[in-house]
Amino acid sequence: MTLNEAVLNRAFPLAPVLLMLASCGAAPTAEQPLSPEALAAVTPDAGAPKDQLARQIDDLFTQAGLGETRAVVVMAGGKLAAERYGPGYDPDTRFVSWSMAKTVTGVLIGMLVADGLLALDEPAPVPLWQRQGDPRGEITLRHLLQMRSGLRHTEAGDPPYESSEVRMLFLDGRDNMAKWAEEQPLEAEPGKVFEYSSNTSVILADIAARALTSSDKPEARRKAVADYLQERLLGPLGMTSMVPEFDASGTLIGGSLMHASARDWAKLGEMLRLKGRAPGGEQLVPQRWVEAMISPSPASPHYGFQTWLNRPIPGTDPSAHPLFPDRAPQSVFSLIGHMGQYVLVSPSQRVTLVRLGHSDSKERPPMLQQAADILELYPVR
Secondary structure (H helix, E strand, O other): OOHHHHHHHHHOOOHHHHHHHHHHOOOOOOOOOOOHHHHHOEOOOOOOOHHHHHHHHHHHHHOOOOOEEEEEEEEEOOEEEEEEEOOOOOOOOOEEOHHHHHHHHHHHHHHHHHOOOOOOOOEOOOHHHHOOOOHHHHOEHHHHHOOOOOEOOOOOOOOHHHOHHHHHHHOOOOOOHHHHHHOOOEOOOOOOOOOOOHHHHHHHHHHHHHHHOOOOOHHHHHHHHHHHHHHHHHHHHOOOOOEEOEOOOOOEOOOOOEEEOHHHHHHHHHHHHOOOEOOOOOEOOOHHHHHHHOOOEOOEOOEOOOOEEOOOOOOOOHHHOOOOOOOOOOOOEEEEEOOOEEEEEEHHHOEEEEEEEEOOOOOHHHHHHHHHHHHOOOOOO
16 A cells, blocks of 8 residues: 555545445446426326336336337226326327227127127137038137137238238228138137137127128128127226227228227226226126136137236246236236237236337337336235
């Protein structure tokens, strides 16, 4: 030790420690103050530490590598806990569902089964499949709801225009989507193999229309389904922004095209969290049906009736899971739409989290981890 170092140590005994910390980069860094916008997003009914909730939501909007978050709504214990929008979006903006529509279609089928208009475990009432000797006649409504019909429906293709979804929505099937989807042959025995498919949800929407009207006229089919949804689901829930789309044949595009505000998507999630009840207590969908929607399929532990489940998939890479079973209760379930649309429902935490925006395949996994950070602020009850 030099004379100068000895003098320094006597005068400033902590100097060596401070110098060592500085050289190691170990000095703690203070968190940046939250912006007024971040703080204003959280309500008095947050149900979690307000500053922490504000910061985690702020990270969804500002952190690099997560894509563009356009809307976040958090419901906790049935109350609005937080709400925030990106530039150009607000509470009145209608956001496209993409595949979140599938869960709405699952609810629609459930109401028709409860009304006695459809049967879950009988052959699906698709006229084309009822010809003698057609093996598709073995497909049941349950198979369709659980995405295990066995039909040759390839959701993603290379090139993309070869996928069943693109061909049905935009190319040769676009004017009569259900007909195109129902004409496809089997590639597996019904009930044996899980294959996620927008085509399947459109078949379910066609079955719903046939259950509600005997007419093949497009306008009659559109009106029958739209009126039923309005009277039985959208009206009682106060989902005033919801706009479902129909194809030229009058079939609800039940796999991908419904539009609603972030608040209305949260209302749907809350109804499912309450096992089919409206906030006022009215039972809109039978409790047993919602329980079936969120129960694992025999062919896919992470999927129920048109709904994704936070259940691990044995023998697969956890990072490939569409949700996060290592970060949240396994009772969590979700509506999931293309490019990062999520309505995450956690019954045991009494929370519904809506995240809408645009995240590509690389951005979605870290974005989901950030959503998991929000859920972790709420205790399991």
